[in-house]
Amino acid sequence: MDHFTYKNGELYAEDVPLSAIAETVGTPFYCYSTATLERHYKVFSGAFDGANALVCYALKANSNQAVIRTLAKLGSGADVVSEGELRRAIEAGVPPEKIVFSGVGKKPEEMRYALEAGIHQFNVESEPEVRTLSEVASSMGVMAPITFRVNPDVDAKTHAKISTGKAENKFGVPWQDVSRIYAETAALPGIAIKGVDVHIGSQLTDLEPYKNAFNRVRDLVQQLRGEGHDITRVDLGGGLGIPYDSTIPPAPTAYAAVALEAIGNLGCQIIFEPGRLIVGNAGVLVSEVIYVKQATQRKFIILDAAMNDLIRPAMYDGYHQIDPIREDQKQGKYSPADVVGPVCETGDTFARERDMPELARGDLVAFRSAGAYGAVMASTYNTRPLVPEVLVKGDQYAVIRARPSLEELLKLDILPQWLEG
Numbered sequence: 387m388d389h390f391t392y393k394n395g396e397l398y399a400e401d402v403p404l405s406a407i408a409e410t411v412g413t414p415f416y417c418y419s420t421a422t423l424e425r426h427y428k429v430f431s432g433a434f435d436g437a438n439a440l441v442c443y444a445l446k447a448n449s450n451q452a453v454i455r456t457l458a459k460l461g462s463g464a465d466v467v468s469e470g471e472l473r474r475a476i477e478a479g480v481p482p483e484k485i486v487f488s489g490v491g492k493k494p495e496e497m498r499y500a501l502e503a504g505i506h507q508f509n510v511e512s513e514p515e516v517r518t519l520s521e522v523a524s525s526m527g528v529m530a531p532i533t534f535r536v537n538p539d540v541d542a543k544t545h546a547k548i549s550t551g552k553a554e555n556k557f558g559v560p561w562q563d564v565s566r567i568y569a570e571t572a573a574l575p576g577i578a579i580k581g582v583d584v585h586i587g588s589q590l591t592d593l594e595p596y597k598n599a600f601n602r603v604r605d606l607v608q609q610l611r612g613e614g615h616d617i618t619r620v621d622l623g624g625g626l627g628i629p630y631d632s633t634i635p636p637a638p639t640a641y642a643a644v645a646l647e648a649i650g651n652l653g654c655q656i657i658f659e660p661g662r663l664i665v666g667n668a669g670v671l672v673s674e675v676i677y678v679k680q681a682t683q684r685k686f687i688i689l690d691a692a693m694n695d696l697i698r699p700a701m702y703d704g705y706h707q708i709d710p711i712r713e714d715q716k717q718g719k720y721s722p723a724d725v726v727g728p729v730c731e732t733g734d735t736f737a738r739e740r741d742m743p744e745l746a747r748g749d750l751v752a753f754r755s756a757g758a759y760g761a762v763m764a765s766t767y768n769t770r771p772l773v774p775e776v777l778v779k780g781d782q783y784a785v786i787r788a789r790p791s792l793e794e795l796l797k798l799d800i801l802p803q804w805l806e807g
């Protein structure tokens with residue numbers, strides 16, 4: 387459920403008409419709903435009421451500090467994958483003891499920063515990484531709390547580009563080496579083994595892969611305990627899908643039941659890293675129709691948003707519902723059209739032969755479910771400024787990241803002295 391609904395003949399974000407934001411901010415822009423963010427966080431964390439669970443919102447999905455702070459105020463922790471994200475989380479008010487650090491390529495200086503901050507744990511993904519962390523922590527005279535991310539070799543049944551738990555993927559340590567790696571790590575200085583971590587992929591719409599992975603993790607925890615390790619934490623990652631089209635993913639309560647059935651009796655703290663589930667349906671991308679072009683074979687609706695603003699359709703064949711802002715258009719006649727952006731790539735196509743309402747130059751549309759992996763993946767390709775972000779709360783709204791000017795964008799380049807003049 388989200389808080390983007392038609393009222394008074396047009397699409398609103400909570401109690402603010404999106405057209406009013408478009409008038410002051412210009413298009414394209416991302417708009418997030420505080421009520422939806424809060425609702426999703428509460429539904430997810432509420433599914434684990436009574437369990438020893440820590441929800442660490444995965445910042446990569448949407449790392450605007452206003453979004454992070456909204457969630458931090460509800461008690462959320464953070465899953466970060468770089469020093470940049472770690473700084474954002476701390477700056478936005480997430481206590482370091484609720485922060486986990488994931489990712490296959492943590493650099494020594496990032497490890498140092500995280501150790502100084504006092505984060506909850508490093509989710510280590512390889513042997514060279516744990517040796518480096520051991521050196522860094524020892525040189526600082528501290529202990530680094532860790533889990534190893536294990537690769538359970540299960541098929542998450544999601545898009546290949548966002549599947550992470552197969553043996554062929556770069557993530558985690560190989561299942562057959564886990565026992566040896568834990569034994570060798572136990573002898574390393576500066577490292578405190580705390581548990582096991584797994585994350586098998588993103589936008590999962592089936593609980594079966596979770597069941598397989600979590601049961602494997604449960605057996606592994608028992609095995610590692612038998613081998614003398616003090617396992618007190620299990621991090622189950624994120625990945626629960628959201629409805630983009632007609633596929634209805636499992637409810638958080640059903641997911642929680644699977645997780646708790648597998649892991650609930652181990653006496654461990656259970657950590658979750660949901661990203662998309664929290665922010666995906668809490669955001670829309672609003673764009674204006676620049677032209678409608680009738681070509682020989684197709685009708686093209688050309689928008690002022692492009693693949694650089696929302697890459698999901700080009701990169702993962704991602705589906706986003708595209709709704710007109712005006713309700714009369716929503717209820718009117720539909721005909722097939724390609725919805726495209728102005729970027730000079732054929733891949734800059736949001737939808738092909740999609741049934742679309744009758745739209746004309748100047749009309750506004752909203753891409754639904756654009757709160758996750760939208761603004762964070764934007765680029766300035768074709769010298770298009772990064773798209774601004776707006777947060778709504780009730781009848782108030784605020785720009786939470788402004789649109790940079792073209793002057794600012796151009797100033798990023800530096801002419802070498804031999805080209806000056």
Ligand SMILES: Cc1ncc(COP(=O)(O)O)c(C=O)c1O
Pocket residue numbers: 444447465488489585587588589623624625626659660661662663758
């Ligand atoms: C380690 C890790 N944790 C959490 C997430 C969040 O995933 P999602 O946004 O699908 O919940 C990801 C991204 O897939 C990830 O790589």
Ligand SMILES: N[C@@H](CCCC[NH3+])C(=O)O
Pocket residue numbers: 446548588589698702758759
């Ligand atoms: N960027 C992907 C999700 C990647 C998940 C990252 N671990 C998407 O838009 O669907």
